[in-house]
Amino acid sequence: MSFLKQWRYLLLAVFAIVALAAFAACGGDDDDDGGDDGGGTPTATEGLSGKRIDGGDLTVQSVEFASLDPHFSSFAQDISIQRMLWRGLYTLDIDNVPQPSMADGEPKLSADGKTVTVALKSGLTWSDGDDLLAEDFVAGFLRTCNPVNAGEYQYVLTNIVGCDDYYNSLAGPDGEPETADDLAADSAEVAALAEAVGVKAVDDLTIEFSLNEPQPTFPIILSLWMTFPVPVHLDRFANATPAAPGDWGTDGSALAFNGPYILTGYTPQDSATLAPNPNWAAPAGVSPTLDTITIKFIDDLAQAANAYRTGELDATDVDLTQLESLVTEFGDGEEYFKFLTPSTRGLEMNMEKEPLNIPEFRLALAQAIDREKLNIAVVQGGNEPTTSWIPAVTGGHDPTEFDSVVGFDEAKAVENFNKAKQIYGKEFPKLTILVGDSPAATATAEFLQQSFKDVLAYDVDIEVVDSKTRSQRFTEEQFELFPGGWIQDYPDPENWILGLFDTDGTLNHYNCSDPDIDALVEKARFNTNDSERKDQYKQVNEIISTTICGIAPYWHENNHWLIKPNVVGMRENLAGQDGAIAGDWAAEAWGLSE
Amino acid sequence: MTAYVIRRLLWMIPLLWAIITITFILMHNVEGGPFSRERPLPPATVENLNRRYGLDKPVISIDVWNSQYGNYLINLAQGDLGVSFETDQPVSDLLWKGFAVSSQLGLMAFIFAMVIGITLGTVSALNHNGPLDYVGVFFSTAGAAMPNFILGAFLIVIFAVELGWFDVLGWGGPPWKEFYNPSAWDFRKAVLPVVALGVLPAAYFARITRASMLEVLEQDYIRTARAKGLSEWVVVVRHAIKNAMVPILTVMGPYLAFLITGSFIVESIFSIPGVGRRFVDSVVVRDYGMIMGTVVFFSVAIAVVNLVVDVLYAVVDPRIRYS
Numbered sequence: 001m002s003f004l005k006q007w008r009y010l011l012l013a014v015f016a017i018v019a020l021a022a023f024a025a026c027g028g029d030d031d032d033d034g035g036d037d038g039g040g041t042p043t044a045t046e047g048l049s050g051k052r053i054d055g056g057d058l059t060v061q062s063v064e065f066a067s068l069d070p071h072f073s074s075f076a077q078d079i080s081i082q083r084m085l086w087r088g089l090y091t092l093d094i095d096n097v098p099q100p101s102m103a104d105g106e107p108k109l110s111a112d113g114k115t116v117t118v119a120l121k122s123g124l125t126w127s128d129g130d131d132l133l134a135e136d137f138v139a140g141f142l143r144t145c146n147p148v149n150a151g152e153y154q155y156v157l158t159n160i161v162g163c164d165d166y167y168n169s170l171a172g173p174d175g176e177p178e179t180a181d182d183l184a185a186d187s188a189e190v191a192a193l194a195e196a197v198g199v200k201a202v203d204d205l206t207i208e209f210s211l212n213e214p215q216p217t218f219p220i221i222l223s224l225w226m227t228f229p230v231p232v233h234l235d236r237f238a239n240a241t242p243a244a245p246g247d248w249g250t251d252g253s254a255l256a257f258n259g260p261y262i263l264t265g266y267t268p269q270d271s272a273t274l275a276p277n278p279n280w281a282a283p284a285g286v287s288p289t290l291d292t293i294t295i296k297f298i299d300d301l302a303q304a305a306n307a308y309r310t311g312e313l314d315a316t317d318v319d320l321t322q323l324e325s326l327v328t329e330f331g332d333g334e335e336y337f338k339f340l341t342p343s344t345r346g347l348e349m350n351m352e353k354e355p356l357n358i359p360e361f362r363l364a365l366a367q368a369i370d371r372e373k374l375n376i377a378v379v380q381g382g383n384e385p386t387t388s389w390i391p392a393v394t395g396g397h398d399p400t401e402f403d404s405v406v407g408f409d410e411a412k413a414v415e416n417f418n419k420a421k422q423i424y425g426k427e428f429p430k431l432t433i434l435v436g437d438s439p440a441a442t443a444t445a446e447f448l449q450q451s452f453k454d455v456l457a458y459d460v461d462i463e464v465v466d467s468k469t470r471s472q473r474f475t476e477e478q479f480e481l482f483p484g485g486w487i488q489d490y491p492d493p494e495n496w497i498l499g500l501f502d503t504d505g506t507l508n509h510y511n512c513s514d515p516d517i518d519a520l521v522e523k524a525r526f527n528t529n530d531s532e533r534k535d536q537y538k539q540v541n542e543i544i545s546t547t548i549c550g551i552a553p554y555w556h557e558n559n560h561w562l563i564k565p566n567v568v569g570m571r572e573n574l575a576g577q578d579g580a581i582a583g584d585w586a587a588e589a590w591g592l593s594e
Numbered sequence: 595m596t597a598y599v600i601r602r603l604l605w606m607i608p609l610l611w612a613i614i615t616i617t618f619i620l621m622h623n624v625e626g627g628p629f630s631r632e633r634p635l636p637p638a639t640v641e642n643l644n645r646r647y648g649l650d651k652p653v654i655s656i657d658v659w660n661s662q663y664g665n666y667l668i669n670l671a672q673g674d675l676g677v678s679f680e681t682d683q684p685v686s687d688l689l690w691k692g693f694a695v696s697s698q699l700g701l702m703a704f705i706f707a708m709v710i711g712i713t714l715g716t717v718s719a720l721n722h723n724g725p726l727d728y729v730g731v732f733f734s735t736a737g738a739a740m741p742n743f744i745l746g747a748f749l750i751v752i753f754a755v756e757l758g759w760f761d762v763l764g765w766g767g768p769p770w771k772e773f774y775n776p777s778a779w780d781f782r783k784a785v786l787p788v789v790a791l792g793v794l795p796a797a798y799f800a801r802i803t804r805a806s807m808l809e810v811l812e813q814d815y816i817r818t819a820r821a822k823g824l825s826e827w828v829v830v831v832r833h834a835i836k837n838a839m840v841p842i843l844t845v846m847g848p849y850l851a852f853l854i855t856g857s858f859i860v861e862s863i864f865s866i867p868g869v870g871r872r873f874v875d876s877v878v879v880r881d882y883g884m885i886m887g888t889v890v891f892f893s894v895a896i897a898v899v900n901l902v903v904d905v906l907y908a909v910v911d912p913r914i915r916y917s
Contacts, residue, residue, distance in 0.1 A: 064681075066680055066681055066682070067681070067682050069682070072682070074631070074633075074635075147642045147645075148642075148645075148646065149646075150639065150642035150643045150645070150646045151639075152635055152639055152643075154636075154638075154639065155636050155639070167638060167642070168638050170641075170642065170645060171638070171641060178650065250683065267691070267867055268681065268683070268688055268691055268692070268867060269692065269866075269867030269868075269871060269872070270764060270865070270866075270867035296763060296764075296865070297865075298763070298865050299862075300862060300863075300865075303750075303762065303763075303862075303863065303864075303865060306750055306751070306754065306755050306762045307761075307762040307763045307865075309755050310754050310755055310758065310761060310762050312761055312762055312763050313763075465625075466626065466878065467626075467632070467878070468625070468626025468627065468628075468630045468878075468879065468880050469624075469625040469626040469630075470626075471626060471630035471631050471632055471634065472625060472626040472627060472630040473625075474634065475630060475634040484632075486633070487633075506636050506637065507633075507634055507636075509634065
């Protein structure tokens, strides 16, 4: 930095102070008071700038985790760090195919498909040297099904015999909250329900699952965080009961790990530090080469970009409001990378609110949205416009597949709007778009409002609320139009449909109700013919997308990352499974190069 | 004096109760709850979560001790601030960890503000309507005019990103036991947050000091001191500054409380793990445990600091006596 350049900035500083002082003076006198070897295993190639080195410290940005307890968590940033610290029986490879992780080979199915047996690899140990046994995995499932632990992803284990009964037990036999027959967590009845959960350790190395119905996606489920093992050799877990499942905590020295890393430090609101697990089983042959990983908790991505510039961060998520300038500054494919995430956003419509119950009206709204322009106006072209609910990568359709039916078309939009008017028979009421208070959300709502006005000459209101109010209104179905969407939990089309679009689905808050969808879901749900099952869900996707059954999709989201050239194993492993950090589904492959 | 202090401390109990009650009622009447999520949770999960965090009981009821409010008061009386719903960690742990950082940052900003503010104000007053006075007035106006989120961003871009003199992230203070050990400090991290937080109070202190000093310098006893032939240094330090301190102390007390209890903006801009960020974040996510914990903490901190300032009045000005 030259002397002259330094003085230029100092002069700039002085100028700004003068300008502000002048501004203040004008304003008056304010006082201011105030898989083992499959093609999809993580790759750990050399960096752009040289060969991988052994050692080094990597610092990456993430949002702070809410909980380290894998049997409780629901946030992406939680799952991201949990996958670094613990692993399940299986793990998804870069192609989303389950590969054995702690399991020794594929699961074995009984003749009726309802009993699944998984063998553990022998010789596995926790980070503290204790044996990793079948009972540790059984304890993990029981912890997720335990109503006292209140795991937020218990619903994924609904097909395991007795898991729902145990999880719902504290509401008593009537299933209704706060009634006289509510069971106590320490009661014999609850203990019996825990005992009845269909996960058993047959011996130290064999786990047996009893399912309500055959489930083709069960191996995928066995790779997810809520199935991770519990170190039952630690006192608080050894003494766990249904009423007291043991506090997971955040103290790395009081936990044991079976993932590629161990937790060596955690400062709330600041950072977590990880070091390689000396007992990591390295199922794909990839072991950590770094000395440490520091995860810095930074919510403000503009600040993270500055820290990336100063070299305090080696990788960070990208602020979409600065996307164009950051791509220019860091170079597309040089330090800037993006990857399509399995998520879809769209305009959700409460079909119980008139006139949103009229298919032509919903179609008119969908056809009035120019998704390309919306994408540019709101996120600087950062996402992928779509008219399909399920992304193609998860068994849905190509993003442009339904453009001719529900894509932007002013003439068709007006035609459908007029048809809807005739059906409705009177002036349409003014609907309201309920939107969160982030700049991107309000910009989206304003774009939609203007689109409906320009194309349909139809005025809608916008109500901006904070995120918690927005979520509560959605859950209580107190909305008309609602920009929202879905991020998949696991890579199967059922995760995009079940509970979301079946008539009685617990998450179907837009009240989509279509007998064809219900019939297809009924057929697909436990269909053991996998290709037929996926095709049935694909048909459901077509119905949802073309009839706007609850949502008019407008884009699939991309993850955007800045990664230093000397970081290896991160850009090579970008995948839809990434939680909160680039390539974090296979963090064992991260490293640094010369 | 002792009786006065005890009386003030006892008055804090009803004051705290009133603050807790009002906050509790307001908090539970705000739309959206801690488990309202972008992706709605299944009803059984919400029910189990409510039970886990004690939200399955009525907020307030006739049977007060079997309500959330009653339980909170009982636990608080036992020194238990509860658990953060967002992080599942004890509120008291999170507050202490955050306060350890915020108080250090606030104290450093306060010292910075005091040194700069009182020096500038005094120099301005002693050079009334002279060039140094204009410099002081300019600083106090500019400092008061610039919000710290603009100043912070400005400092980061110039001194961290462009010049590379300082870091963007984190706080460079050591553990409290090493507070006086300069080598334990990471000044690359500590300087910018202190400046960003300290400029506004420095500007304010400079204005108050200048005004107070100008008034004191007009007093008869100053004229008398000068007539006695005392040196200007003795007149200013022994007679003028000490007497000009009372109004400055009046604003310093609340400012100290304000600074050491954390600044959401500065802590956010520099990613500092302080208690100020905790408070605002807890409101956004409806973390009832943390909201109540921070309100109780801030209330006690401000009440105690105000009490200390009132006691200091008597120390600085012997004419003030409490009964």
